[in-house]
Amino acid sequence: MLHPPHTASQVSGDWHGVMTGFDPHGPVPANATRRPLLRRILLAGVVVTVFGLAALVMGLIVVDSLGLTTAALAMVTSSLAIGIVVPTFLWVDRLEGEPARLLWFAFLWGALISTLGALLLSATGMQFVAGLHEDPLVFGAVVVAPVTEELLKGLGVALIFWRARREFDGVVDGIVYAGLVAAGFAFVENILYLGTAYAEAGTAGLVGLFVVRGLVSPFAHPMFTVCIGLAFGLIAHRRRWSSAWVVLVGLAAAVFLHALFNYSAVVAADVYLLLFGLVQVPLFVAFLLLLRWARRRESRLMRDHLTGYGINGWFTPAEVAMLADGGERRRARRWARQVGGRPAERAMTAFQDESGELAMVRKHLNAGGPDAEWLRRERVLLATVAEHRRAFVGP
Incomplete structure (x- = not known):
């Protein structure tokens, strides 16, 4: 079930355990639950x-x-x-x-x-x-x-x-x-x-x-x-x-x-073209509309969840808008390459990928409540997002 966007006080309280004592400059912790x-x-x-x-x-x-x-x-x-x-x-x-x-x-x-x-x-x-x-x-x-x-x-x-x-x-x-x-x-x-x-x-x-x-x-x-x-x-x-x-x-x-x-x-091979026009073409159109709906839905969810992080200072409004739009993501990667070469472009790509994953982690936390593994994963992603941002915008 989808939850409405959090208010600033709700988000801060929900993430208190994650943000307290968090040092974005510190080393990223190892996965304590990794299988042998x-x-x-x-x-x-x-x-x-x-x-x-x-x-x-x-x-x-x-x-x-x-x-x-x-x-x-x-x-x-x-x-x-x-x-x-x-x-x-x-x-x-x-x-x-x-x-x-x-x-x-x-x-x-x-x-x-x-x-x-x-x-x-x-x-x-x-x-x-x-x-x-x-x-x-x-x-x-x-x-x-x-x-x-x-x-x-x-x-x-x-x-x-x-x-x-x-x-x-x-x-x-x-x-x-x-x-x-x-x-x-x-x-x-x-x-x-x-x-x-x-x-x-x-x-x-x-x-x-x-x-x-x-x-x-x-x-x-x-x-x-x-x-x-x-x-x-x-x-x-x-x-x-x-x-x-x-x-x-x-x-x-x-x-x-x-x-x-x-x-x-x-x-019905003798009326194949008729059935193709009456059945298969509408099905294909519905299929394309489904793909478009799914993409737009994910974009909306990502924008909503990352906005909560933005309220707490992890993202700027411009970054949230960029991360929720495929075209803006491409332009951001081109910009990063222009200002910092391939290393900055790779850092921007990682920043985008990790931010998308972070939004899905928050979606899980909102739907299922506090979970130790999801909270650990959120903390790791917050650290790597901050680190990759510094690679293309500086400290």
Whole structure:
């Protein structure tokens, strides 16, 4: 639940424990709750091993199905669509960027784990359909694929939500993580489809399918899975089992949109253009409006929370206005480079990133009350923000 902006007296009282005795010139304390090094190495090793094995298996499947040359051509062509989708989600995430390791995890989960799992589950589902009086192509595209693919993509978002709870701050984070999971999935799926089109119809088939999947509907998978990420984002500050129904609604919406998209492409191919105009175009417009709303919402939240710090002397009004606006952030980085070179530009970038994280920390504290780890993190961020400011404006 959002809280109204604090008054000066409320903010001062709320932060008394943080500011009392605080020396911004002193050393930044070490993370007293950091996991032992061995545990982190083992966890990283498990993740790398799982992704590596999945990559090996998927690589063998793709090369065996398409051949090495066709697979390489399809991969290069598929990567062009990634150049549209991924930067869009990074733009949405710009004000309070997520750790690179989690962004990579999301993309690789979609590209490797979700795709491999979907292939296995789809094969099982098609064997089950073989005993029914249903068209396997239609049933597989409209029922099996949407359910299995969205479940597997949603599982990746759920893992980030569970294991990186201090980096999953709200709606924007859910949208970004879900979007990158879906982008990874679409990347590998497009390799298979584009390679098959090239093998069957040559260059014309490859180009035609790329126009449809890579240019006309590059955001199809992200539009579906974002429903799941949005649901997780809505419950990020009330992680209770009683809120699980929100995630189930998000999953149901993702499956429904996916099934509707596949239905228009497989079952109603003769009226595909009509359905595209009546259904898919409005959905895409709604998707873009959702991204814009999420970005503006995060900007507003950042401005509100940093204003509280400004009342207590940590930021000037001009700094708060700059930090809550993407265009002003870019201009500030250019200004820093002009006055102090690359070191000052790097300090300004760090100042912006840490300030965005600081606003999210305050959001957690406002929503959940005093918490020792969040208060410690706030103190560290206040120290580093002050230190980086001195690097481009002086003492």
